[in-house]
Amino acid sequence: MTADTLQIDIQPTTKSRLQEVDFNNLVFGRNISDHMFIAEYRDGEWQDARIVPYGDLSLSPVTAALHYGQAIFEGMKAYKNEEGEVLLFRPTDNWKRMNHSAERMCMATIPEELFMSGLTELLRLDADWVPSQPGTSLYVRPYMFATDAYLGVRPSDTYYFVIFTCPVGKYYANPPKVKVETQYIRAAEGGVGAAKCAGNYAASLYPTKLAQQQGYDQLIWTDAREHTFVEESGTMNVMFVMDGKLVTPAVNDTILNGITRKSIVEIARHWGMVVEERKVDIKEVIQALKEGRLEAAFGAGTAVVVSPFAVIGYEGIDYELPAVKDDSFVARVSRYLTDIRTGKEEDIFGWTLKV
8 A cells, every 4th residue: 555655554453442442531651542653674775664553563582672772762742623634743853853863873764755654644544543632632652773683782784663652641630840850860961862762761760760759750850060050851841931031951962852842942932032042050040939030940842742840849948839820921832832733723833734
């Protein structure tokens, strides 16, 4: 079967699991949709593109990714508009970022045609899995990993590229409490912090667990050299509304180039708001909070979209943040992004793609 100009073998499931899902009570990542897209890289080219029923993969115990960590992924979302059409948000940005990660991890890059055709055909087949209830979406997970059955430290010659999806609700039920991390690090200059690779997330689990044992939901990561400058928070970029300006750490090789972050920056500038992308000293943030100059601190990412922080814990003190007002920038930009993604607001930026 042909999808656009790419030949994709489509094998529909004979038994859908759609009826097993309670769309009024979606838990993030629990229910996986019926199908997945798979393509394999070998002999220097991508081949065997196919959509098959979601299921297990058969791998050798020697599979390279399991030993040497060549694994990357992306996160994106699909929505339904009022006409029931499926909309994707900035998918080519995800494709570009995935290839950036692939290059940093010495992996094969993915042609745009392969990424976009596999993605759109998968969503057309599983369109009924895209929820339409307020606050819901279809989370889309493209990922790639090394598949050489070879026990040796070198880049793999073969890879699997897979896309699967799952209907989701809100990531955080309530605004999270975050702790500023000043011992452990997420990334260092010259490392892989700007790549969306699996190892970055594995390294974050232990310090996050310690913070959760202290009553926090997530961490605010600081720089590896001085533990002074704000970098990211959990799986989110960090943004502040301070002195009437939108202030956020500038993207570099330790900070992921977040697509939601980039969108919020563009919207803020379109609205005439002053935006500063620069180094942000955590002491500057705490001082602004004490003096009432910090309107909000929030995380921005595909999973959470916009997630205001309730508390920032720093040097043993918990600082409560102001409640988000309905007319605040945080509330307005969150609504505006959602309305663009669901087709309720005109997309003047050209970000949405109708599947």
